[in-house]
Amino acid sequence: MNIVVAMKQIPDLQQIRIRNRQPILDDVPLTLGNIDKNALEAGVNLRDEHGGKVIVLSAGNENIEDTVKEALAAGADEAFLVIDDSLDGAESSLIADVLAASIQQIEEPSLILFGEGSGDNYSGQVGSRVAEILNLSQVSFASNIEIKGNQAVVTRSLEDGEEIVQIDLPAVVAVLADINEPRIPSVTQILKAGKKPKEVLELDELKVEAGKAMVITASNLAPETERKKVVVKSVDELIQALTTEGYVGR
Amino acid sequence: MAGLLIFSENNGLALELVTAAKSLNAAAVSACVINNDEQAQALASTGIQVYAVKNNDLLMADVGAIATAVTQVADKAGADTVLLASNRRGKELAGRLAQAMNAGCLTDVAALSIEGDKILCQRNALGGATVATQCIDAANKVIAIRPRIFEAAAEGGTGAVDEIAVDVKKSGVTVLEFKPRAGEDVDIEAAEVLVVVGQGLNSQDDLPAVEELAKKLGGEVACSKPVATDKKWLSEERIIGLSGKKCKPQLAILMGISGQVQFTVGIRDAKTIVAVNSDENATINQMADYIITADLHDVVAQMNQKLG
Numbered sequence: 001m002n003i004v005v006a007m008k009q010i011p012d013l014q015q016i017r018i019r020n021r022q023p024i025l026d027d028v029p030l031t032l033g034n035i036d037k038n039a040l041e042a043g044v045n046l047r048d049e050h051g052g053k054v055i056v057l058s059a060g061n062e063n064i065e066d067t068v069k070e071a072l073a074a075g076a077d078e079a080f081l082v083i084d085d086s087l088d089g090a091e092s093s094l095i096a097d098v099l100a101a102s103i104q105q106i107e108e109p110s111l112i113l114f115g116e117g118s119g120d121n122y123s124g125q126v127g128s129r130v131a132e133i134l135n136l137s138q139v140s141f142a143s144n145i146e147i148k149g150n151q152a153v154v155t156r157s158l159e160d161g162e163e164i165v166q167i168d169l170p171a172v173v174a175v176l177a178d179i180n181e182p183r184i185p186s187v188t189q190i191l192k193a194g195k196k197p198k199e200v201l202e203l204d205e206l207k208v209e210a211g212k213a214m215v216i217t218a219s220n221l222a223p224e225t226e227r228k229k230v231v232v233k234s235v236d237e238l239i240q241a242l243t244t245e246g247y248v249g250r
Numbered sequence: 251m252a253g254l255l256i257f258s259e260n261n262g263l264a265l266e267l268v269t270a271a272k273s274l275n276a277a278a279v280s281a282c283v284i285n286n287d288e289q290a291q292a293l294a295s296t297g298i299q300v301y302a303v304k305n306n307d308l309l310m311a312d313v314g315a316i317a318t319a320v321t322q323v324a325d326k327a328g329a330d331t332v333l334l335a336s337n338r339r340g341k342e343l344a345g346r347l348a349q350a351m352n353a354g355c356l357t358d359v360a361a362l363s364i365e366g367d368k369i370l371c372q373r374n375a376l377g378g379a380t381v382a383t384q385c386i387d388a389a390n391k392v393i394a395i396r397p398r399i400f401e402a403a404a405e406g407g408t409g410a411v412d413e414i415a416v417d418v419k420k421s422g423v424t425v426l427e428f429k430p431r432a433g434e435d436v437d438i439e440a441a442e443v444l445v446v447v448g449q450g451l452n453s454q455d456d457l458p459a460v461e462e463l464a465k466k467l468g469g470e471v472a473c474s475k476p477v478a479t480d481k482k483w484l485s486e487e488r489i490i491g492l493s494g495k496k497c498k499p500q501l502a503i504l505m506g507i508s509g510q511v512q513f514t515v516g517i518r519d520a521k522t523i524v525a526v527n528s529d530e531n532a533t534i535n536q537m538a539d540y541i542i543t544a545d546l547h548d549v550v551a552q553m554n555q556k557l558g
Contacts, residue, residue, distance in 0.1 A: 018379065121375055122358065129349040137421060140338070161428055161430040164426045215386055217383070220380045
């Protein structure tokens with residue numbers, strides 16, 4: 001049983017600065033989506049229990065060869081990478097075409113794991129699109145995954161309850177951040193990660209029929225915040241301010 | 251835009267989508283309803299055409315089958331745009347439906363407007379650091395709208411309810427069990443005042459005092475994600491942030507919160523923000539109206555005492 005974990009290369013969100021409402025992305029280091037790391041951890045745990053391999057799948061610019069080492073250090077066995085500058089920040093529909101074509105080249109993928117949303121856009125479309133392209137069953141917002149033969153029992157965590165669903169494999173599952181606590185790789189694991197097998201394809205080698213871009217971004221600016229930023233020295237002063245604002249003593 | 255179709259399994263959110271749809275000047279607005287007579291009646295009484303699918307083999311848990319059904323209804327309704335709710339079911343469906351309809355898709359949309367023939371959508375980007383204004387440049391569009399952005403549509407008119415048959419293949423999805431969320435029925439999105447605790451809170455034993463303060467202010471207790479998911483001191487329903495709730499209270503008192511954008515995106519629309527943090531340089535102070543540099547536990551105790 002092979003488990004594919006799709007991971008997205010994103011800028012390290014903690015290090016994005018805003019200037020004149022514009023995000024400054026120059027020199028911001030790249031990392032993998034934080035919920036994608038939960039998906040990887042879930043995949044590694046299932047492999048440890050059931051055998052097989054964990055294959056990290058990612059599409060992006062040439063930096064992913066380096067960025068993916070983080071995942072190989074954290075327990076993945078192999079990487080399958082599709083590299084093209086046009087894939088950097090590409091919209092969900094194009095990435096889904098590329099990932100679905102890649103999955104078709106991977107031997108016996110039983111489970112295809114995603115995070116519930118990418119760290120940067122949190123749009124949550126790619127897993128669902130891939131499931132539709134490959135005509136597979138899917139469960140998103142998964143808080144638990146168990147493999148039972150050629151089926152999986154997955155808990156879908158909804159606003160009003162937990163739905164426990166049995167699905168035939170292969171299937172697409174997108175996990176919640178609370179499903180586990182991703183491991184932090186040791187130095188030895190990081191050093192060994194560079195030696196793990198990687199299959200690297202250029203986009204034109206994949207022969208994918210990627211559709212045209214369908215989403216246009218008119219602007220992307222930090223929201224304007226006009227706050228008073230009044231420093232109060234004591235709780236009395238705070239209560240006075242809240243009284244003036246009408247929140248206390250109504 | 252030709253026609254516009256709305257769909258949500260949630261009755262309240264479906265009524266919000268009617269309001270959203272009516273704001274978009276569509277030629278025709280109709281609704282897809284799946285195995286839900288009550289919802290079909292409620293939507294028809296807002297004056298829109300309802301296409302009711304009745305098929306007991308069609309499970310809400312089977313997202314692929316639901317996408318197929320909604321695609322077929324959109325086709326019969328002559329709709330090129332589908333509005334969904336961006337709750338969990340709606341968001342999971344969005345990508346799959348978009349793929350089935352060969353549509354462009356935007357989820358978690360927080361504002362809609364019309365410019366010429368374009369629907370401009372606003373949504374958070376870069377983990378909430380920015381707000382992007384985007385539109386879909388494709389013949390078919392799927393837009394998932396965050397709950398509570400629009401009011402529920404009021405009654406007005408009588409739309410027709412037409413039963414419609416869909417052709418859906420049997421799939422490998424079975425629901426074994428549904429466990430309703432036990433315990434708390436708290437709605438932090440509806441609260442006018444929120445007292446929000448972060449990782450500066452020392453222990454679970456300090457929560458009763460925070461709850462007392464929230465009660466005195468007529469509000470609820472909410473938290474940043476780690477307080478619920480890592481420490482498990484509060485339930486998930488109380489999480490504020492990118493992957494939690496986005497709240498717009500009148501007053502938010504943020505206690506022991508550093509101010510990472512994944513959190514602040516969920517509270518930055520509050521009318522008044524108070525930041526309580528022991529670090530005078532905490533990032534959160536940049537987005538506060540009132541800043542007090544003090545230990546949150548002392549502030550909670552004093553406020554409880556002084557507010558009687």
